[in-house]
Amino acid sequence: MDQLLITGGNRLSGEIPIAGAKNAALPILCAGLLTSDTVALSNVPHLQDVATMLKLLGQMGLAIERNGDAITLDGAAVDKLEAPYEMVKTMRAAILVLGPLVARFGEARVSLPGGCAIGSRPVDQHIKGLQAMGAEIAIEAGYIHAKAKRLRGTRIVTDMITVTGTENLLMAATLADGETVLENAAREPEVTDLANLLVAMGAKISGIGTDRLVVQGVERLHGASHTVIADRIETGTFLCAAAAAGGDVMLTNTRSDILDVALDKLREAGAIITSGPDWIRLQMAARPRAVSFRTTEYPGFPTDMQAQFMALNCIADGASHVSETIFENRFMHVQELNRLGAAITIDGHTAIVQGVDKLVGAPVMATDLRASASLVIAGLAAEGQTLVDRIYHLDRGYDRMEAKLCAVGADIQRVKA
Numbered sequence: 571m572d573q574l575l576i577t578g579g580n581r582l583s584g585e586i587p588i589a590g591a592k593n594a595a596l597p598i599l600c601a602g603l604l605t606s607d608t609v610a611l612s613n614v615p616h617l618q619d620v621a622t623m624l625k626l627l628g629q630m631g632l633a634i635e636r637n638g639d640a641i642t643l644d645g646a647a648v649d650k651l652e653a654p655y656e657m658v659k660t661m662r663a664a665i666l667v668l669g670p671l672v673a674r675f676g677e678a679r680v681s682l683p684g685g686c687a688i689g690s691r692p693v694d695q696h697i698k699g700l701q702a703m704g705a706e707i708a709i710e711a712g713y714i715h716a717k718a719k720r721l722r723g724t725r726i727v728t729d730m731i732t733v734t735g736t737e738n739l740l741m742a743a744t745l746a747d748g749e750t751v752l753e754n755a756a757r758e759p760e761v762t763d764l765a766n767l768l769v770a771m772g773a774k775i776s777g778i779g780t781d782r783l784v785v786q787g788v789e790r791l792h793g794a795s796h797t798v799i800a801d802r803i804e805t806g807t808f809l810c811a812a813a814a815a816g817g818d819v820m821l822t823n824t825r826s827d828i829l830d831v832a833l834d835k836l837r838e839a840g841a842i843i844t845s846g847p848d849w850i851r852l853q854m855a856a857r858p859r860a861v862s863f864r865t866t867e868y869p870g871f872p873t874d875m876q877a878q879f880m881a882l883n884c885i886a887d888g889a890s891h892v893s894e895t896i897f898e899n900r901f902m903h904v905q906e907l908n909r910l911g912a913a914i915t916i917d918g919h920t921a922i923v924q925g926v927d928k929l930v931g932a933p934v935m936a937t938d939l940r941a942s943a944s945l946v947i948a949g950l951a952a953e954g955q956t957l958v959d960r961i962y963h964l965d966r967g968y969d970r971m972e973a974k975l976c977a978v979g980a981d982i983q984r985v986k987a
């Protein structure tokens with residue numbers, strides 16, 4: 571099993587190219603199931619989750635051609651309408667095949683994802699929405715069986731804002747009979763990116779970017795070309811790394827307008843941030859100041875950046891309060907950060923971080939994707955060596971993170987356990 575051996579203390583300086591967004595690429599790949607034509611994608615990141623999704627879609631009969639960051643999908647021969655447990659357990663986003671399969675083929679058999687390290691993460695809203703559209707759904711032996719001759723448009727109000735729930739129902743609604751209104755829809759940029767591809771495929775969607783999506787179902791969707799949006803979480807992660815380690819980095823092929831709150835927090839922490847249409851530069855010369863925040867849905871502070879900012883707060887001047895409102899158990903990194911000398915206590919959904927003068931390297935274990943990223947950031951700022959175990963979590967969502975960091979001066983080696 572791969573591990574990362576980080577020797578801390580180096581400042582970061584130079585350019586880091588940002589990849590396409592994992593959380594946009596995954597639903598967008600599933601949209602390939604909605605048509606028998608060709609969907610041509612560019613800026614698709616090289617991630618373990620993307621490889622898992624391509625394997626699953628390939629098993630279903632989707633023809634896939636990959637050439638670097640470009641992927642072409644052809645849905646003419648899709649005939650296996652199933653996502654088995656072996657796939658879904660390694661990548662929850664596999665649930666995103668449910669909506670497209672029922673909408674185009676009238677049937678799907680998808681394993682229930684179950685819980686994961688950050689929370690119980692049910693998919694009841696995906697099911698509730700499809701049922702409201704007329705699908706008959708049975709849960710048997712851990713699988714969701716969904717059937718519908720043709721989905722029909724209706725008004726759906728989800729109990730809470732759900733990102734993949736909105737994406738699943740949006741994809742389903744494109745081929746439904748009549749009008750579907752999705753109230754309380756997620757406004758994440760990745761939902762917007764998916765919606766833009768669907769429109770390019772012939773879907774009729776209004777309200778894109780708002781919490782009320784209105785879809786007029788069409789008989790069929792056609793092929794289209796699309797470039798996946800930049801990964802705002804990868805962007806934010808590297809900005810936190812440079813803010814924690816100190817330095818001057820230029821992130822390219824990214825956008826600042828989808829990361830406003832996180833950029834404001836970095837400024838509050840003392841970073842100088844400038845940006846252009848496709849780049850963000852961060853300069854950090856002093857010890858960071860502690861910043862408090864509360865995670866919320868977009869455009870609020872992203873839960874997927876909580877752990878990385880927590881790492882920054884560990885070495886900051888002052889104390890901070892970090893409240894997690896999206897997932898009930900997203901503090902698994904706290905005990906590991908404390909192993910490096912951080913002073914964090916947890917009170918319910920809030921972590922109280924007392925900044926310390928320095929962290930000292932130690933062996934630590936990654937528990938989920940962003941927890942892994944926070945341990946890398948802490949390791950870069952720590953004195954001595956930090957060995958991060960179980961980095962398969964990291965590889966799910968970052969494309970060669972250690973290579974990108976080494977290119978700007980970090981000392982990180984990928985080693986075998």
Ligand SMILES: CC(=O)N[C@H]1[C@@H](OP(=O)(O)OP(=O)(O)OC[C@H]2O[C@@H](n3ccc(=O)[nH]c3=O)[C@H](O)[C@@H]2O)O[C@H](CO)[C@@H](O)[C@@H]1O
Nearest residue numbers: 593663691692693694695696731732733734735874896897
């Ligand atoms: C592949 C992808 O895009 N993953 C992102 C997506 O996950 P994901 O789409 O799984 O997260 P959701 O937005 O659905 O979850 C938000 C909250 O709603 C709850 N919930 C959700 C659906 C449901 O049917 N029932 C229910 O109770 C969840 O348990 C959670 O507490 O959004 C999360 C919140 O921004 C991000 O952290 C993930 O990186």
Ligand SMILES: C=C(OP(=O)(O)O)C(=O)O
Nearest residue numbers: 593662663874939940967
């Ligand atoms: C929680 C995340 O992803 P997923 O929903 O795929 O588990 C994430 O990207 O931080």
